[in-house]
Amino acid sequence: MSVPLGAPTDRPATIHDVATLSGVAASTVSRALSTPDRVNIRTRVRIEAAAAQLHYIPNAQAKALSSGRTGAVAVLVADITNPFYFDIIRGTQLQLKAAGYTQLLVDTEESEDVEANTLEQLRKSADGVIVTASRLPDEALAAAAAKLPMVTINRDVPGVPSVLLDTPTATNQALDHLISLGHSRIAFIAGPASSRSSHRRWESLEAAAQEHGVELVRLGPFAPHTHSGAAAADAAVHSGVSATIVFNDLIAIGMLARLRERGVHVPADMSIVGCDDIFGADFCSPPLTTVTAPVEQAGRTAVTLLLSQISPNHGAAPRRQAVLPTHLTIRASTGPAPVRR
Template sequence: MQQQDPEPAGETEPVAGAPRRPATIYDVARAAGLATSTVSRTFSNPTRVSARTREHVHAVAEQLGYQPNPLARALPSGRTRTVALIVADITNPHFFGIIRGAEEQVRAAGFTLILGDSKESPELEARHVEQLSRSVDGFLIAASRMADDSIRELASHRLTLINRQVDGYSSAIVDVVDGTRQIVEHLASLGHTSLVYLAGPRRSWLAAQRWHALRTAARALGLTATRLGPFPPTMHGGGAAADAALGSKTTAAVAHNDLLGIGVLRRFAERGVGVPSDISVVGYDDIFGADFCSPPLTTLAGPFEELGRAGVDLLLRARGPERRGPQPQQLVLPAHLVIRGSTGPAPG
């Protein structure tokens, strides 16, 4: 037989002398004149208390400023209303828009976002997932460095990917193929007949996709494309990348991302190489600051805040470990080329 909760002694009175420390469930129970177990049930399993008791407890909790612990609330239901977003490098401005969009969408859904940094390490990514698995309802992983098989080993977790695609998982990416075609068409229109791709990390799925798209588009337009690297996807990696590009005798360099591209511009300036008079430079992502460098960087932009919001929507609709829910979806958002001062006609 289900035990009925006791009714509160009377109407809710203003609570005087609220504690200065954060209020606890015991404070709420004492002020409401109810057992602690009844107050706990009100937050963790509200259908087991009467409407009058729920209203009374919530009114007292609001007056005391009490905030239920989401993990404690999750114990009976298995739900924490919390989502974890794991990014490859939290210092890379590329992820700022994704984080902002994800946080806005999570908050709108009544959830809380936890942010994790994998520091470009697939092992740390997997560890984050295992360590947080009991604390969150699902995971968003942006630019995952894990191998496909490693991601599939996480099948017991609700998981959605951003800027990565793996069969069987929902994902949201920016259109690499069409965006890269825009880059190559722009360079071809300026008379360039060759380009080099200054590649990103070996474990980057996006780096492989960008190189494949560059090579395909270059072949279709009669350009020669060469892959150099990999290089660290940071400004510090730009020095070695710039020197390698000069050694190739190309007239155009496409950097894996804007951070690397800005590092390339700095190295060219140190060496007295004219951009774009001697060589044109293109980046990916249109990060904050891409238009502050000298010259401003031509780059492929994408709707990254929208990407973060879409990732959250896909995750909240995704199938859980019990495999119930809609089939995985792979969402592709459009990219567009932002032309600035780092590209110009091929030198004669």
């Protein structure tokens, strides 16, 4: 692709230059770069090629660079292979791209040390950071947030803006659902010991179980991976419960496989409820009853909260917290409690 006659060479390229080179309207260029799903893929590729050739920098990013900022925002995830994070990453990426920022993605490997070291290093390479499912203590997160604009997802730390998925409400819905099916001895399969989300769900479930007069046992902690499901399933069978509410879908899917190996039928012998409604939860065998959350929206909202710190509107106080609702999605992995003989 060649630059058309009269194209600017001594000044930064504008959106109109990109439009001229790619043969579309400036509004189409804006849509292609901010909300790419709304533009035909061939048109989008042509626009992106023109923008690259002209070294076009979106206005917000240009302003950031001229002010001494990096024009980059880091997103830290605990495990990049966990499908739960896919939609968060997509949400942050789309929202940051629309605002003219580059996303830096970091896998902290479920490690406090990796997370702490990364936050320290990012002070020079990013304008802000979004931390998902942090494993650090509150004090460490608050100290890092004092040095670099930060938003947490699924972690409530005093003084640090956050986006919370209200999973305790939906896990209580799961408890109500299981009680309605006749289950009276139920297990909570806990996540990592350092997971605040796991603690929040347990505390909410424990209070609700006492109110309903049913027995709730806590099993775990378990690593949030499919391979943990075998040990979790064995623990559930040994405990004598007829139903489980599981920290996440990965563990729950691993449990389904292990229970099938043991000849324990789901849901005839044991009901399973997961959490997160990840890709695959609806077509595993049997399809998984699970907590559904607006995960991509959480990523987008986190970016909005972060950018309000980086570039606050004049006279407007940045938002400190957003709580997003969740709900229970009922599928075939839950059923009536078995009749004990």
